[in-house]
Amino acid sequence: MVAAVAIFAAQIFEALPLKEIVSVVVILFLMLLALAFYFLPGLVAKGRRHSKTEAIFVLNLLLGWTFLGWVGALVWAFTEYNHPDDSAAGQPSAASGG
Numbered sequence: 001m002v003a004a005v006a007i008f009a010a011q012i013f014e015a016l017p018l019k020e021i022v023s024v025v026v027i028l029f030l031m032l033l034a035l036a037f038y039f040l041p042g043l044v045a046k047g048r049r050h051s052k053t054e055a056i057f058v059l060n061l062l063l064g065w066t067f068l069g070w071v072g073a074l075v076w077a078f079t080e081y082n083h084p085d086d087s088a089a090g091q092p093s094a095a096s097g098g
Contacts, residue, residue, distance in 0.1 A: 038064055041073035049082040 016024075036043070041064070042057035050056060056073050063069025 038070070041070065041077045044074065045077035048077065048080065050077060050080050051082070052076070052080075 039057075039060060041060045042053065045053040045056040056077050059069060059076070060073040064073060
């Protein structure tokens with residue numbers, strides 16, 4: 001299957017001039033960049049270990065196109081930050097007798 005797709009793609013690119021191939025690659029790159037920007041709230045929430053990452057992603061997926069939904073999801077993604085060692089931070093250790 002992969003070989004068939006590769007052969008098909010090679011035939012298409014062989015028929016196109018280099019300028020058009022570069023244009024297609026640039027457009028695909030820009031589309032990928034736009035997609036990453038669109039899902040930025042979900043990426044921020046995941047990176048910040050937000051407890052509601054899935055809800056933020058769903059809000060962004062369904063209402064992100066309204067800009068207000070996108071901004072709301074982005075603000076929500078920045079409202080909580082869980083450090084990797086939050087469970088141990090501020091807790092007295094058993095060795096200290098606390």
